[in-house]
Amino acid sequence: MSTTSALGGVVRRREDPALIQGKGLFVDDVNLHGMLHVAFVRSPFAHAKITSVDTAAAQAMRGVRAVYTADDVRHLGLLPAQAAAVGRPLLADGEVNHMGEAVAMIVAETRAQAQDAVDAVEADYDRLPVVIDLKEALANTNLVHEGVESNTLITWTAPFGMEEDGLNELRAKIDGYKAQDDVVVVSLEMVNQRLIPVAIEPRSVVAEWHAGYQQMTVHSSSQSIGAVASSVAIMLGIPYNQVRGIAPEVGGGFGAKLALYADELLIPWAARELDTPVKYTETRREAASNTIQGRGWLGTATITGTRDGQVLSYEIDAICDLGAYCQDLTVAIPFLGVFVGSGQYAFDTRMQLDCVVTNKQTTDAYRGAGRPEAIYYIERIMDAYSREIGMDPAEVKMKNFIPSESFPGATSPVGFAMDTGDYAMNLQAMLDSPEYGAMKLARDELRSDGKLVGLGMSTYVEACGFGPSALVDLGFSWSGYGQPSAFNGSGLVRVNPDGTANVIIGTGPSGQGHQTTWAQIVSNELGIEMDKIRVTHGDTKDAPVTIGTFGSRSAAVDGSATFEASRKVREKAARIAADLLEASEADIQFADGGAHVAGSPDKRVEWAAIAEVAYQPHRMPGGEEGGLEAHAIFSPGNATWPFGSVACLVTVDPDTGDVSIEDWVSMDDCGNVINPMIVDGQIHGGIAQGVGQALFEEAIYDDEGNLLTAGLIDYPMVTAVDVPSFNLSRTTTPTDVNPMGVKGIGEAGTIGAAQTLVNAVVDALAPLGVKHVDMPMRPRRVWQAIQDAKASA
């Protein structure tokens, strides 16, 4: 087991001193002369006709400069959304479809004045029947959108690409398995509940229109500032190169700052209308109710297998909650679940995901985005099956994994080609680890003390590192850039005349540590010291075109582009150094801030000396072009497929249902590692968010569609005190789809976590007869499960 590669050094995050001292620059820190402030009038109802909106009193209030309604912005069109989707009007147009939908927009001199004017807008509504329950949504008992005939906008099926005839044959084949003698069919209906992604920084937009130059600058707390800038260009009719998008520090995103929001168009539009800078920063309540939410599946998972642990088939039929409207990726999120729907296993798999609209806030990407949901179902039902036949879940997994000989290039039962993997090796590494051994001993000790104790396990596989750009052909599109493309990575590396380097990238961090990681990539390749490398991100004025930070793709895709750009610079620098040192180009090596001849460390030139030649082109060897910079575009041939094994130990208080996590072991495999400390940090945060889903968090809507958890008082977000110290280890199976062999680690922790915890709680309660506990496993639900089991015993 190795945790190192050529790039595997622990380097402290360079961005942290500014961030932890409160000296980082965020969008809300941008204050421009004369800047106006926005507040939105929001619907109190989940579904209603708007009969009138009277803005006169608000218009007349002190400091109010404008009040806009749908009439003012209808000509801008709907928010971009994919085919089959229902797009969102920028301001509600005749009808509201979820609580909190923006009905009018106030622009005032101060934020407080804008908020005061909100209370003065008189809007009248005629309420309509609401669609909240997913089964009712699927049954079309009531329709969310007039003129859209079914609440089901799209149904994803798997195996991917299989037509109805093929699916029917597969159904018949699986029915055949079920009819065999001596097979076990284990089936559970389970909820993977809606969550509210909570970023420490709420979303914020500041726009400035430079009328004299007809140029727009838009600052946004976005994971994809390039797409924001290009969407502003398209929808406001400004050439792309006249729009500058800036995402300074982004204080957490988790997918929720990825898709384009109406305010990201409305604020620039108002800035141009009023020829004055305009700012909008959402409140914490708006962040809960109006930034996208995640998950929201209700599904039945079924395993058919033999009594000795050979699984014959897996089926999942789920309803996926899209919410009221679709943003860019809304309908694609469940499809990401299809990618990993059969997990790491080789057995027949059939999936049907009915994606329905409801009168709730839109769902979209939330850390893992479709993959935690899909892995949750298969790993929960595999655990239930193992329990049913009385076999160790690890043993059942080993019997059913896609064999290591199938890699690289194994095709999963749902029809996707995977890069590299060795699932049995990884699981065995966890089983053999001293931490796991200690956990088993602790379980036995606690159990003999009479404690209600459980050990749960899950393995996972993830698809991430998107591209390839051919994803466009599978139905993924990207509204930005005016074309469904840009599914690639890019990076620009420039060595300056003084030997320092600038690295300019289009993907940016919302906590992932790009400042450090990218400097490591370039330093490793060029031998320039870390502190002489400046990494610039989040400004479309300079950045090469790319699509942003999501799907654990930055290092694997944009990092690979930067790696290749560095290599181009190195090759050119080697030619210059060879000329200066009168050596062969092949013998030039780079380290410690300069180039030297292999085997002769004192035959050496500094980077500044190489750059001096590059910027005096008449001195360039062989008449080569001057300058010392390179740009690279990287389009991977496939997604990457990280995987891993996770186990945890819990105790349950039988009197209260309170679950305590006693210990945690993760054995992740994300290929080569650039910075182990940053990878560990990503796993820490990822697990914590999975624990939050498993134990506490849930976006709760009542029967009328009111969000009851629209604030951190009522939404118990997971914190550091709720998780144990994690025991993290790794195996290393490099990918073959990018030059650094890195797979991505941003979401793996989350994808592996929630079902591990549920499996552990079920293990603890199984002696009482409990077969499943739905998430979130708040104490009252666990207590109720114990009571119900006692009652039926």
Next chain:
Amino acid sequence: MFPREFEYVAPSSLDEALGTLASNPGAKVMSGGMSLIPMMKLRLFSPELVVDIARIGGLDGIEDRGDHIAIGALVRHETTAASPLVQQHAAALASAAAWTGDRQVRARGTTCGALAHADIAADQPAAALALGATMVAASSGGTRDIAAADFFVDTLTSALEPNEILTEVRIPKSSGSAYDKLGRRGGHTDYAVAGAAAAVTMSDGTVSSAGVALTGVGTKPTIAAGSVEAIVGTDGSAEAIAGAVARATEGVTVLEDLYGSAEYKAHLAGVYVGRALEQAIAATG
């Protein structure tokens, strides 16, 4: 999340503060602001005038007054929690303060502020009730004492008049008190789903007096009168405690919320009455 317009004053003396309150019926007292400010930002509450008492001297002490300890209006939760005096003589309150809010809230919010706020799921009111605390309310007309049992009137409503400041809470010394709860994120985190405080005095192996109080289960922090009646006069054995547990919600209207059904909360009330009594009785030994 922006309050309506309001005036703000920060008087430097108690007399000045009381005078301001007397002449401004729409005024609201603020000490740490950890409850008031969020309510104002959500526009659930919009006072015309906020009287910040943080700059008034002499209100930030914890004093040993012989048979009781006195905690001033500006004593922070973290100070209450870490005070050896409170830990020794009012352990229930020390635990309740330690489990209030998060670290930031404990560094800023005050014990008296939490009592005056009278949240249905707050920790320290239950401890004050069980310990038989006395609230000292000052106004420009003088001071009056209010027994804890009379102080918590209803949801977010205390017996304080709008012109009064809770300048001090007096806690009778107890060698046997404890507080325990189930927090919203499990353990002792966050507001109480349900919690209970108990304070007992043992004389010759018999529980001679006791206070038992609940939080999180009803419309206000409340005395568990049935449990008190059940435990007093017993030997404090497990069997006696079980008797008190069985009567935990006697006369208490248990309400459901996002964190529990009424049935579950009533059950928890019993669980925590049992745990608090057990710890309190053990502490007297």
